[in-house]
Structures are given as structure tokens and as C-alpha cells.
Amino acid sequence: MATATITSTDSATEKDTCNIRIYNTLTRQKEPFRTVQPGKVGMYLCGPTVYAEAHIGHMVGPVIFDTIKRFLVYCGFEVTWVVNITDVDDKLIASSTKRGITMSQVATEMTMDYLANLQSLGVNQIDHLPRATDNIDEIIRFIEELIQRNYAYASGGDVFFDVTRDTDYGQLSNRTAESQQGEGGEAASRKRSSSDFALWKSAKPGEPAWDSPWGQGRPGWHIECSAMSRRILGKTFDIHGGGLDLIFPHHENELAQSRCCHGVPMVRYWMHNGLMRAATSAGKVGGRSERDSESDATEAPQADVSAKISRSKGAGGLAKQIEQYTGERMRFFLLRSHYRSTIVFGDEGLEEAGQALTAFYRLIQRFERISGEPFYDSSSKAGESSRELHYATTRTAGNHFIREHGQGELMAEVGRLRTSYLEKMYDDFNTGGAVSDLFDMARAINRFVDQSGLEDAKKRTNENLTQFASAMSVLRELGAVLGLFIKQPRKGANDDSVKLVDQLMQLLIQLRADARTTKNFATADAIRNGLTKLGISLQDLKEGTIWEKA
């Protein structure tokens, strides 16, 4: 009922948006999605510590959250999505010292890298990107409140959170405070108990520092998220996400800080994505396999071993990978698996994803060729805002869908698949399952085009063309929810060289067509085989020949 107050007047919409269920790490089960405020969703994703270039593993969370936001918006929610940038920490200090530039310069450089990669993957739904260093006052205020409430104590220029005061500590990661080692190092001597963690760290000479009631220093790792999420989303917000590896200690500590400070739960749903691994046989992401030394003495190791992706192992070159495979392909690859599962990242999987995506691209081209209408929204803002996603989900059910798209066998099938797709998404954002409905939809549309003779200009009827266009609009709509099929895949189509290639191809195609007309198949095949060797395939259609570069 809380979510019932969305703008739509359609009662079916209420019911269906209440069908969303989310796996909550805190309770270790799927729960019905109920927002704090009716019709509104606040979500926070832990972003990167910007001390080095991002790698593909950093993209999993943003891509899935971008998709979640798209879906929630599609369902009619007003969504505010926050991704924090951690721009102060030990590694940043180390990097700046090593490179002889300021910490802020390192942070700016790496933040730009991160954002550029997000953009390439179509992640463009983020509303706030707060940086820790822009929120020092808020952080200090937060720490002071914790001290006032006796949950934190200052000790020799540091401030620690007193874990023993929080009887609920450990719920998220399902572990007890006593069992924790806690941070070691020289700061340990200033703690009351070993599992206490730093809220504020005193500065050593030469380190970046801010004034505080406890002297010069900088915030601890966890406090920024508590402070910034409260500032933007409030004391209790709906969804908090991050990689599985953040559950402990980061999210456990965040949770403790916020709950103890406010006396209310911090988050309704804790979501954690699985970690990505690098295929070591074919893929190169993880660098050399570190396990070879111990295991390949006797038997040959399995070829499909995978290695952890991390910056320390030399993972990187994400921009190059995106350039090689295209961002849409990588996004599609990520979305084909469930967000909570481990994804093995490698060339093999990306090749396959590329093959699969091509089927959609061909259908889209087929549509543009036959209808003469563009499939993609040509406006520069396409996909940039979530406005076009505002579309009540459940127009599928019953009348809405038919009213909007008309009747017909194809649309009946498309409507059925759309419902199936939405059901998958309601169930903890099962993007992998939803994609299968898109494939089914593509096949249904292709079948329709084949059977209704739309390839033949003479047989085209307005009714069939309309139905074709309607079906494609549903495909576009559902694709957009996943952040797919929003923009023309090949960029640079207006380059002179691209134009020239196309003109040359038209010339070859004409020569071959002439040869075929005179039944000179040897020449025709010589042209085609020669092109095949260049990775170009031809397709002879009723209306002429088209070409495609592999």
C-alpha cells in the first residue's frame, strides 16, 4: 500500500509495482519492496576509491544499479540514485606521494576515468556523485553526534566507534564483534577494544588534513557514506548496494554508525552484487595466474580456472576493452547473468555476447530497412534522462496494452512476452531471465516479418507494417529498461572513411548483381568470397543486397 500512491490512476499498476521483491542481505531472503516514502526511492551505491584506474569489476554495481533505477522509473517511481566518490584515503595519499602530485589531482584524474567508463557502458542515471572531501563538515558533525550519544570516543587525535556499545553489531555480515580481529597497525593501541574502527584519523606530518575538534586529520573509511547518504537521502532510505566484498567491514560499520546515531534503521534493502572473476585461460584481465606455482607440478590444471580481478594484480585497461568490444556488448554480457552471481569475465563470454547481440542489431536494421523509419531516438538526449522510461509497466495486462498497440497475433505474443519479462524483473531484477524473453520477442517478430512477406515491397500492407512497428516499439521499450538498444551501435557512421567504404561496397554489390543477372556466378562468387575473407558478409534480399562487417 505504501507504493500505491504513484502518479498513475491505474489500479493494476499499484498491484504490480508491489510485486517487486528484493533479496535483502540483512535478512538473507527476498522481501516485498516497500518504499519509505510512497512512490519514491532513494538508493545509494558505494562507488570507487579513486586512487587508480577502474577495472571491469567496478562496473558491475553501476550497471546493475543503473538497470534497477531504469526499471523502478519504468514502474513509475521517482528515484534518487547516489554514488559516492571516496577521494581521501591511505592509498590515495600513497599514490600522490609516489607520483609527486596532490591527492586531489590523483582523485580528479581517476574520477574522470571512472565516469568515462560508466558513460561508455550506458550508466547515465546517477543523480548525485558526492565526494568525501566536499563533505568534511557533515562528516565531523556526524562524528560529534556519535560521541555525544556515547557510541564513539576520541583517543589521541583519533576517534573510534565503540563497537561494544552496539549490541546489534554484526547483523549484516552475520558475525559477532568478538570474533573480529579489527584493524591492526599502530592505531590499535589507542582503541578500547580491537574491533573498534576509526571514524577520524589523525594526520601524520605532510598528509592531507582538515581541522576538526580532535585536531588535524581525515575521515575514516566508513563514515563518509553514513554522512553523505543522510545528507542526500535521509536517515532511512530504501536501497543500499555494493559488491559482496563490502559487506564486512564497510557496510557493517556504516550500518552501525547510522543506526546508533539516529536510532532508526539506515536502509530497507541491502543489495550486494557478486564479484567478477577473470578467465585466465583466454582472458588476460587478471594478469598471470598466481596459482600456477603451486598446482601445475603434476597434473595439467583445468583450463577454465579464474582469478580474482583486482587492481593489485594489474587489472586495468578497461577503456581499451570497452573500445574493443563496445560498451553495449559489455553491458549486455553483465546483464545476462544474475547480479548476485559470480561472473567470469573473458574473451569467450564476450564473443558469445557479441554474437547474441548481433541478432538484435540485424532485426533493428531489418526494421529500418523495411519501414524506412529510424529505430533509435535521434535526439541528442536519447537515453540520457529517465524521462522516456516513464511508462507504466503494467499496461501489459489486459486492456492497456491492446489499446495502445492494437490487436493481432504478433502483438498478442509480444504482450505475453512483455508480461513474462516484467515478472522476471519483479523477482529481484532477474535480468538474465528477462533477456531470454527479448530473444523470444525478436524471434516472434522475425517470424512475423517472414510469414507476412514484409520483405517484399509489393506484399506490404499498412496493417502489417503497423504491427511490425508496434512490436519493435515494445522491444525498444524493454531494451531501454536494460539500457540496451538506445543508441545506434556503430558510432562514427558519418565519418568520411565510413561513407567511402559504403560507396565502394555499393560499387562491388552492383558489379556482383550484374554478374548474377547474366548468370556469371563465378564472378559473383569471387566477389563475395573475396569480401568474406575481409570479414564482410553479404545478404541477398528481395529488395537487393546488404552487407555486414563482422
Place this chain on the structure above:
RNA sequence: GGCGCUGUAGCCAAGUGGCUAAGGCAGUGGAUUGCAAAUCCACCACGCGUGGGUUCGACUCCCACCGGCGCCUCCA
């Protein structure tokens, strides 16, 4: 050692206490084509790590075992 995840066809990957276990890649046969390509159609796991148990019935629940992995220190 503690906490947790996972094992579905050649590969990737959804999913359900009970009709024929999604979808993709690869493969096979057919329609189509001058031949192809693309597209469509059909086929492709009598079985869902192994062994028990619960149940009228389990791939789905429980136990054990075997295998893979994560966290417990920084990590998306």
C-alpha cells in the same frame, strides 16, 4: 577455524515441490537461396555434482560427502 555462496546439456545461463527443465553460443536436419548469408521451423539434458532422507511426488526441502569460490586485512 568461523560465516556464506555455488555445482543445470560441449560452453554460457534462467528456473520450479508435480504438465513437455527458459534463453543464448556452438552443432545437426529442413524451408528459403543460383550457391551462400541472414531469417524461420525442427532436433540437441528421461535428467539438473554424488549418496542418502523427508514427501503421494524433488532438480527444487533436509543431511552427508566430493568439487569450485567468497569474506573474516584493503578491495566494486
